[in-house]
Amino acid sequence: MLAAERRHEEHDFHRGLKNRHIQMIALGGAIGVGLFLGAGRAISISGPALILSYAVGGAIIFFIMRALGELLMYRPVSGSFASYAEEFVGPFAGFATGWSYWFMWVTIGMAEITAVAMYVHYWFPDIPQWLPALTTLLVLYFANRITVAVFGELEFWFALIKVVMLVAMIGIGLAVLFFGVTPLAPTASFSNLWSHQGFMPFGVLGVALTLQMVMFAFQGVELIGVTAGEAQNPEQVLPRATNGVVWRILIFYIGALVIMMSLVPWTELKPGVSPFVFLFEKMGIPGAASVVNFVVITAAASSCNSGIFSTGRMLYTLAQFGQAPRAFGRVNRNHVPSAAITFSALLMGAGVVLNYVVPEEAFIWITSVSLVSALWTWSIIMIAHLGYRKAVAARQARAVAFRMPGAPVVNWIVVAFMVVAFGLLGLDPQTRVALYVAPLWFALLAVGYRFTRSAGVEVVPSIMRGASR
Numbered sequence: 001m002l003a004a005e006r007r008h009e010e011h012d013f014h015r016g017l018k019n020r021h022i023q024m025i026a027l028g029g030a031i032g033v034g035l036f037l038g039a040g041r042a043i044s045i046s047g048p049a050l051i052l053s054y055a056v057g058g059a060i061i062f063f064i065m066r067a068l069g070e071l072l073m074y075r076p077v078s079g080s081f082a083s084y085a086e087e088f089v090g091p092f093a094g095f096a097t098g099w100s101y102w103f104m105w106v107t108i109g110m111a112e113i114t115a116v117a118m119y120v121h122y123w124f125p126d127i128p129q130w131l132p133a134l135t136t137l138l139v140l141y142f143a144n145r146i147t148v149a150v151f152g153e154l155e156f157w158f159a160l161i162k163v164v165m166l167v168a169m170i171g172i173g174l175a176v177l178f179f180g181v182t183p184l185a186p187t188a189s190f191s192n193l194w195s196h197q198g199f200m201p202f203g204v205l206g207v208a209l210t211l212q213m214v215m216f217a218f219q220g221v222e223l224i225g226v227t228a229g230e231a232q233n234p235e236q237v238l239p240r241a242t243n244g245v246v247w248r249i250l251i252f253y254i255g256a257l258v259i260m261m262s263l264v265p266w267t268e269l270k271p272g273v274s275p276f277v278f279l280f281e282k283m284g285i286p287g288a289a290s291v292v293n294f295v296v297i298t299a300a301a302s303s304c305n306s307g308i309f310s311t312g313r314m315l316y317t318l319a320q321f322g323q324a325p326r327a328f329g330r331v332n333r334n335h336v337p338s339a340a341i342t343f344s345a346l347l348m349g350a351g352v353v354l355n356y357v358v359p360e361e362a363f364i365w366i367t368s369v370s371l372v373s374a375l376w377t378w379s380i381i382m383i384a385h386l387g388y389r390k391a392v393a394a395r396q397a398r399a400v401a402f403r404m405p406g407a408p409v410v411n412w413i414v415v416a417f418m419v420v421a422f423g424l425l426g427l428d429p430q431t432r433v434a435l436y437v438a439p440l441w442f443a444l445l446a447v448g449y450r451f452t453r454s455a456g457v458e459v460v461p462s463i464m465r466g467a468s469r
Contacts, residue, residue, distance in 0.1 A: 031162050031252060034217030036296045039257065040278075041271040042213045046206035048193045048261050050214075051254055053207050057214040058250045060417050061221055064378050066404035067385035067411070068222060069242035073400035074388060076238060081222070082317050085380045088387025095323050095452070096445045097380045102314040103441065104373030105307035106344055108219070110351025111366040112304040113137050117352070119297045123290070133352045136301055141345040144308045145338050155309075158302035165295045166252045169276060172283065173259035182283040188263045196265045212424045212431060216367055219374045221249065222381070223306055239402045308345055315340035323452055368431035372438045375418045382411040 042050050071084050081101055086094025117133040143154050175181050176188050193199060200206065224241050260275055264282060269275045274296065280288030316337040319329025328340040351366070386408055391397035404410070422438075425431045 031159070031166070031249065031299070034213065034219075035253060035256070036162075036274055036276055036292070036299055038213055038217060039260070040269050040273050040275050042210045043257075043261070043266050043269050043275070044271045045202065046210045047197065047199070047201040047266050049200040049202070049207045050210055051193075051257050051261075052200075053210045053214045054217075054250070054253050054257065056207075057211065057218055058246070058253070060215075060414055061218050061249070062246045063404060063406065063410050063414055064381055065221065065224070065242050065246050066402075067407075068224065068381050069239055069402050070400060070404050071381070071385060071388060072224070072238045072242075073235065073402045074397060076235070077317075081377055081380060081384075082314065082321065084384040084388070086321060088384040088391065089380060092446075092449050093380060093383075094321060095318075095449045096442065097377060098314050098318040098321070098323065099445055099448070100373040100376050100441070102311050102318070102344070104219070104370045104377070105311045105314075106347050107366045107370040107373075109137075109304045109307035109311075109344075109348035110354060111363050111370070112300040112307070113348065114351050114354075114363065115300040116297055116304075119293055119300065122293050130352045134349070136304065137345060137349055140301065140305045140308055141341065143305070144312065144341050145332070145336055146334060155302060155305055158298050158305060161295060161298045162302065163252070165276070165292070166256050169279070170252075170255050170259050173263050173279075176263055176283070177259075182285075184263050184279075184282055187265075190258075190262045192262050192265050193258070196267055208424060209427060211421050212368075212371065212428070215374070215421050216371045217253070218249070219371065220303065220306055221246075222377065223310055242402075304348070307348065308341055311344035312337045312341035315344065323449075364430045365433050368425060368434040369437050371425070371431075372422065372434050372441070375422050379415050379418045382414045386411050 039050075042053075046053060068080070072080060075083070077083055082094045082098030085097040113133040113136050116136045117129045117131075120127065120132040121129065140154075172182075176184050177190065202209075224238065260269070260279060263279060269278060274292060276295075277289050277292045280292060285291075315324050315328040316331075318324035319326055319340070324340075328337065328343065330337070330339060332338040354366070385404060388397060389407055392399045425434045
């Protein structure tokens with residue numbers, strides 16, 4: 001491994017994230033408004049076949065996480081994607097991956113603080129929308145500046161609230177289906193999954209159209225890689241977290257969708273209305289809308305919290321590679337990259353302005369653009385994994401026990417899937433903006449990369465030169 005790089009990072013960072021933090025960070029990062037709010041729109045496009053979309057997307061995510069887990073066991077460092085891309089793909093791949101992942105979380109942060117403001121209006125409609133957005137951003141910003149343990153604890157409880165919500169929904173749904181409780185009992189049945197225009201009412205095209213939304217919902221699961229540099233006992237914690245988070249997400253997503261569309265016909269679930277709010281109201285549970293609204297606020301805050309954490313660590317890594325200002329590569333006395341966090345949080349604040357200018361389109365535009373960066377990052381993980389395996393075969397890198405099955409064929413299948421998912425963005429006018437932004441973003445990256453080279457900035461920093469694996 002690149003021992004010098006790891007020693008440098010261990011000097012700067014404090015390994016304050018425990019196993020329960022790592023598990024919940026990855027789980028919380030991938031369970032958010034994509035499920036709590038986006039499921040209604042996705043169901044209207046594909047019907048019950050959305051379950052199939054999540055199963056396919058979950059299988060793809062499984063292989064991505066196993067590939068990432070193998071790379072993490074080889075070298076568990078913060079900002080792992082840029083580091084692995086640098087080592088096993090090439091200098092530009094490392095540069096583009098680091099900045100693209102940073103850009104992804106900045107845009108997600110913009111969307112999420114706007115979402116929090118919109119949800120707070122449910123209770124306090126007279127409060128200016130910018131105020132709760134700014135308040136949320138400031139609270140999370142200062143929490144991330146204190147210590148990594150504070151971030152981990154905050155994210156643990158944020159994620160736990162979402163998990164409890166899903167478990168309660170699944171548990172109550174099973175009680176309705178098997179014991180006939182609540183007013184939904186007379187019409188609740190698993191047959192609702194296929195008795196209303198069939199299981200796949202819109203055919204294969206309907207399933208394909210939802211893949212973009214499904215993959216957006218899975219964004220954040222790779223956050224395990226960013227936490228690697230600050231995890232306690234990474235060799236023990238990271239494999240368990242990698243395996244555990246995948247099957248838990250599949251249970252929560254697929255389990256919730258199966259129960260949801262069994263309790264009521266999918267035709268009753270409408271776009272723009274949270275299916276969770278709809279179901280709890282139909283069950284006759286008092287205050288259901290307020291409960292779900294609170295959960296969705298924590299989901300949005302959780303995602304923004306993860307975004308501030310990950311952008312700070314990615315800028316730190318880019319600075320170590322000589323691909324970002326040196327100030328971003330320094331940590332404060334709490335072992336936190338405070339300058340990098342501050343810069344990222346300032347840019348996230350632009351989401352409030354964007355929401356003011358284009359309030360109707362802001363969320364879908366921002367999230368579709370962020371998905372492009374996620375597709376790039378996931379693809380690079382698989383390609384870097386191929387490079388790692390070749391290095392192992394050539395005895396230039398050490399092999400690890402935690403391995404991804406099916407390589408190299410599975411690697412190329414996953415990359416092809418990412419290309420298809422990117423192309424599907426063009427089928428929806430609301431997500432098509434991502435196809436316009438993507439070439440501009442990568443052109444900007446190319447210019448930035450050439451600038452760092454022509455300015456004499458080292459692409460591979462001195463801490464990595466001459467280090468033995």
